[in-house]
Amino acid sequence: MRQRTVFFILFYLTPFVLLAQIPYSQQKDASDVLRELFHIKKPRKSDSSSLKEGGRVIAILPTPGYAPQSGLFAQVVSNVTIRNTNANVSILNLVATFTEFRQSIFQYTTSYFTKDNRFYFSNDWRWMDYPQATYGLGMNTTRQNKTEMNFRYLRLYQTLMRSIGKNRYIGIGYQYDYHWHIESYAQGTRVEEISGYKMGVNGKSVSSGPTIAFLYDSRTNAMSATQGLYTNVVFRQNLKSLGSNTNYQSLLVDARKYFDLAGNTNHILALWSYNMFTHGNVPYLDMPSTGWDTNVNMGRGFIQGRFRGKNLMYxxxxxxxxxxxxxxxxxxxxxxxxxxxxxxxxxxxxxxPAIGTGLRIRINKFSKANLAIDFAVGRDGSRNIYFNFGEVF
Incomplete structure (x- = not known):
C-alpha cells in the first residue's frame, strides 16, 4: 500500500511542477552544495565554464552503495567528459569497485567522437573476480533454486567507426570474453551442468571474434540525453581459429529514443529496447542475461543474472x-x-515486468552527470535498490 501511495504522488503531482530552464550560474551540483555547507568561497567562473566546444570536465567520485548481486560496495568513478569541435560529447570512465561479497571489478569504457564527428571509437575493458549466483536457463526459474558460480572474467571489446553521413557510422571491431576458474555449486555440491547445459559451467570458456557495427546517434550528450535517437547494431562472429570454444554468431540491437516533453529539458521521456540473439553453441556465461549489458543497468527490479538464455528481448x-x-x-x-x-x-x-522510482543528484552541472539511486520491484517478488553514476540509459 505504501509503494502505491508513493507512485500515486510522484505520477500525478510531479508533471505539474514545471520548472523553467535556468543558466548554469543558477544551477547547483554536488560541489556547489558542499561549498555552501562548509562556507568555502566559490571560485570565479561563469556560464563559459559549461561544456562548450573544446571543453573538458573531470569528475572523481568515491561512491558507497548497494547492489543486489554484490551487497554493499565501495566504488571510485573517474569520469572525463570532452566535447571536441563540432562533435558530440565524448565520455571516458574508469571505475574500481570492491564489494561486500568479495567481488573486485576494474572497468574502463570509452565513447569518443573526434572533430566533426568524423570517427567514433568505443571500448569496454574490464577485469572481474566475481562470485555470483545463477538461476538457470529460461523464464521458468525461481529465485530459491540457484547455483553459486565462482569465476574470473576478462572482457576486451573495442570498435572503430567512420561517419557515413549525419549521425551515421559504420565500422569494425573485435570482442574477447575469457572466463576462467569457473566453479559451480548447488547446496554445497559441485555440479557439472545447469538446466542441462554443460559448456562453460566449470573450468574455462572463451568467446573471441570480429564484429561489424552500425551506429546512429543524434544525442548531444550520452551522459544525460534529453533528445535524439541512439541505435547500435553489432554482428559478431566467434571463431575457433581466434581461440573461441565454438564457432557461433550473435546479433545485438540496442535502441534508445528521448523526448523533451516540456521543451525545457526538465521533463524527459526515455525509451529503451535492448535485444541480443545468438546462433550456435554459446558458453553459459556468454549467453545474454539480465544486467549484463555494458553499463550493468538492464533489468532493474531483478538481480543481475536472474534470467539467462540464448536470446533476450528487453x-x-x-x-x-x-x-x-x-x-x-x-x-x-x-x-x-x-x-x-x-x-x-x-x-x-x-x-x-518490473516497476520502480528513483532520485537523481546532480554531480556535475556542466556535464549533467547524476548519481542515480533507484528502487524497483519485479513481478517474481524481487525488490532491490540500485546505485549508478550517470543515467541508466
Whole structure:
C-alpha cells in the first residue's frame, strides 16, 4: 500500500511542477552544495565554464552503495567528459569497485567522437573476480533454486567507426570474453551442468571474434540525453581459429529514443529496447542475461543474472523530471519487461515486468552527470535498490 501511495504522488503531482530552464550560474551540483555547507568561497567562473566546444570536465567520485548481486560496495568513478569541435560529447570512465561479497571489478569504457564527428571509437575493458549466483536457463526459474558460480572474467571489446553521413557510422571491431576458474555449486555440491547445459559451467570458456557495427546517434550528450535517437547494431562472429570454444554468431540491437516533453529539458521521456540473439553453441556465461549489458543497468527490479538464455528481448520506459529549481535534485519513474528464450525449443514463452522510482543528484552541472539511486520491484517478488553514476540509459 505504501509503494502505491508513493507512485500515486510522484505520477500525478510531479508533471505539474514545471520548472523553467535556468543558466548554469543558477544551477547547483554536488560541489556547489558542499561549498555552501562548509562556507568555502566559490571560485570565479561563469556560464563559459559549461561544456562548450573544446571543453573538458573531470569528475572523481568515491561512491558507497548497494547492489543486489554484490551487497554493499565501495566504488571510485573517474569520469572525463570532452566535447571536441563540432562533435558530440565524448565520455571516458574508469571505475574500481570492491564489494561486500568479495567481488573486485576494474572497468574502463570509452565513447569518443573526434572533430566533426568524423570517427567514433568505443571500448569496454574490464577485469572481474566475481562470485555470483545463477538461476538457470529460461523464464521458468525461481529465485530459491540457484547455483553459486565462482569465476574470473576478462572482457576486451573495442570498435572503430567512420561517419557515413549525419549521425551515421559504420565500422569494425573485435570482442574477447575469457572466463576462467569457473566453479559451480548447488547446496554445497559441485555440479557439472545447469538446466542441462554443460559448456562453460566449470573450468574455462572463451568467446573471441570480429564484429561489424552500425551506429546512429543524434544525442548531444550520452551522459544525460534529453533528445535524439541512439541505435547500435553489432554482428559478431566467434571463431575457433581466434581461440573461441565454438564457432557461433550473435546479433545485438540496442535502441534508445528521448523526448523533451516540456521543451525545457526538465521533463524527459526515455525509451529503451535492448535485444541480443545468438546462433550456435554459446558458453553459459556468454549467453545474454539480465544486467549484463555494458553499463550493468538492464533489468532493474531483478538481480543481475536472474534470467539467462540464448536470446533476450528487453523494453523499458522512463520518465525523468526535475524536482528543484537549481536542478540539484531530480526524480524518475520507470517500468520494464524482459524475456529470454527457452533452452528446450529456443522460443520466447514468457515475459516478466518490473516497476520502480528513483532520485537523481546532480554531480556535475556542466556535464549533467547524476548519481542515480533507484528502487524497483519485479513481478517474481524481487525488490532491490540500485546505485549508478550517470543515467541508466
Amino acid at each position: 523494453l523499458e520506459a522512463e520518465y525523468r523530471f526535475t524536482l528543484t529549481r537549481s536542478h540539484f535534485i531530480g526524480g524518475v519513474l520507470f517500468s520494464n519487461i524482459q524475456t529470454v528464450s527457452e533452452i528446450t525449443d529456443n522460443r520466447f514463452r514468457k515475459a516478466i
